[in-house]
Amino acid sequence: MLELKNIKKTFNAGTINEKVALKGVNLVLNDGDFVTVIGGNGAGKSTLLNAIAGVWRLDQGKILLDGQDVTAMPEYKRAKFLGRVFQDPMKGTAADMQIDENLAIAKMRGKRHTLRWGVKKADKKEFVEALKMLDLGLENRLTSKVGLLSGGQRQAVTLLMAAMNQPKLLLLDEHTAALDPKTAAKVLEITEKIVTEQKLTTLMITHNMKDAIKHGNRLIMMHEGRTIIDVSGEEKSKLTVEDLLEMFTKASGGEFTSDRAILS
Amino acid sequence: MMELLNALPGAVAQGLIWGIMAIGLYITYKILDFADLTVDGSITTGACVCAVMLNDGANVWVCLLAAFLSGALAGLITGVLHTLMGIPPILSGILTQLMLWSINLKILGKSNMAVNGRSLPVLISSLNSPMAILVVGLFIVCLITLLYFLFGTEIGCTLRATGNNEQMVKAQGVNVKANKILGLMISNALVALAGALLAQYQGFADINMGRGAIVIGLAAIIIGQTRIGFIGRNFALKLFGCALGGVCYYLVYQFVVWLGLDTDLLKLLSAIVVAVFLAIPYIKKEYFSRPHKELPSAQPSEQGEENHA
Structure with missing residues (x-):
């Protein structure tokens, strides 16, 4: 491959x-x-x-x-x-943006970016499920800024983003x-x-x-x-x-x- | 005292127009993290295009649209210089600004041109400041609404992320270069629109009217953030803060003029005020911060302070 x-x-x-x-x-x-x-x-x-x-x-x-x-x-x-995760936890996510916005950007990877709303309602459910799987309590913090998360949490979110869209x-x-x-x-x-x-x-x-x-x-x-x-x-x-x-x-x-x- | 009160509506109107300029600047300065000096040129370009077209008898809305597009073009030049030719941001802006100086002279054909509010179909004029406040205020409401939704879309999300973390955005398949160019185009288009409104309001376009525009814009952004910061961090509120910052700036300006300060010194004063405000966060951090007890890896991101949306 x-x-x-x-x-x-x-x-x-x-x-x-x-x-x-x-x-x-x-x-x-x-x-x-x-x-x-x-x-x-x-x-x-x-x-x-x-x-x-x-x-x-x-x-x-x-x-x-x-x-x-x-x-x-x-x-x-x-x-x-490709899905990529870097050594530096700061590099994989946009600190000033919310968790769901970061995930949404990953969700758009490889697709044409349009003028449709960035964080879609239907995707939010998927994000919550994925965050639940991490077992870090992030599923209730969809609208938190990623910059507020710890390095490990950020790396976990980056992993989810990298694995998005297979x-x-x-x-x-x-x-x-x-x-x-x-x-x-x-x-x-x-x-x-x-x-x-x-x-x-x-x-x-x-x-x-x-x-x-x-x-x-x-x-x-x-x-x-x-x-x-x-x-x-x-x-x-x-x-x-x-x-x-x-x-x-x-x-x-x-x-x-x-x-x-x-x-x- | 009456003199000062009489000057107030004019100050508010001008402040609001500069507020539009500040909103444009906000897109590059805060969202894209790109100090764009093009604006000194593009605000004049907008004014020149509008003045010439109005005097040629064009419809005022067509003039505004043309000014808007001319600004977008200026942003495109800076964007291409920076992204495709690898020239640093500040220098790209300065180069475009200098190009625009010649271009603006060619558009205008002379160093200044009157825009007669009595004989031309202008949208706003200093002859009727309250009306101008209303019209420009409406403009701002529409703009903020539009931008609020634009930056919530897929394209808008990636634009915000581009200024926030370029590496992440690249890894997520976003064309960073195209995004920067787009941001610069939107920004300068708004700045040129402000220039067109300014030319109508003050009744003339002048080749030098953009000098130091970036400083006034930055002042408006900074004032707006300190004023609005405690109300909320919502994106729309921040843009509103830019407009309010413009108004505050011109109110102070009028007040200082009324106090009898030499107007030649105003640019010096503006620059010093902006320098002080830009320096405060650094000085606080560098000289007055207590040592952290946590390990460096546990510190929350410092970039997290400037939040959007």
Whole structure:
């Protein structure tokens, strides 16, 4: 369903800050895959997700979504197929707008925007049901400004927005990293629920190896702009953190450097 | 004292016209978070278009429509400069403003033109200030109603979100560039409409009449927000606050003139007042805020202070 063909990206080419972020990534996702992505700092995880979302142009390579070449498609048009949640809880929602208005904007994703009323009555029921599912008490606060919510609540609302209209692909960029452990666990639980219920094909970056092993049916590890480990199915479900670290040492010829990933 | 009282209806009428301008400015400044300096030019463009057409014998409503469209065009230029050519917002506005100075001169054909309220079919005139207050007041009511509903529609929602969180809006499939251009067009169209009304009211269009317009508009917005803030945060009320702010500004203006202040100093005074009001939130936060006890991640969003709808 998603196919990345040898994609490359270098930032600040030709300057002292040159950073080769993606060195030719090849990846094929199957329908319904829930892939967790791990890797040290600067491994290219977020760059990979941004490449898929179309935040900037690729230097080289192709991105196919359900067979359609989207490499040259601008970010806002590609959004029709994608649901995205960012690391920063402030980024996924409009703080000055109400919860229902935010959800309504997500509901319009991929459709022509018209002069019809933004928050439709019929949709409100759907929003309430979806918010109930979060179990955060937000179903009674439809008209609250999102800026009044906590980081975890905002991230949960962003998840709902991202999953609205059954996107072809859900991109989660360390979406629990900025939350405290308890809230992070809750948001992850909600993620699992939404992904399984709607059978969404998902790419989830995490810095937590345990989470990466526990969730999803496939695990990818990135290192210096390449995917170096790709395990799925039976093999993945038996993985332990120690196995992963050993695999990393073998594949990269060095120690795993991100303390953050090992400790958490 | 009688002199001051006699000047009051005129001040209110002018204030209301500037209120329309402030409502236009509100769309870019508050909703799109875009400090748009185009307005100094587009208010004059509206006045020039209206003055020339009226003197050519056109229907006054056609003149107003033409002024409205000319403003939209000015907004389009700024929008294209900013979104498609990557020029920063302030600079895009300044560039358009400078272009408009020449264009306005060409439209007018000279540096100023009279709009005779006695011989031309004007809608409002300083010859009859109470009537002007009524007409402009009606304009404002219609505009606020229209804008209230516009910003509640699908397009309006995405417009508000564009100024609030660009990244989110992009991720939700909204064409941010098109939205910014649209917002700038609506804003400048309203500003030019205010210019057209102003030309009729004061009885002339002048190439320099827009100088510092953005400061007066900002003053109206700021005054309006402090006056209206405690009544409510409803979107329509905020727009109403802009209009009221314009009136307050001109009442103070008249009062200061009546006190005998040198009118050459008025622009200096306006700018200082606006600077002080813009600085207050920053100074409060920077120098007088107590340290927070919560963790940084637990703080409520600071952007949450400026609410719409």
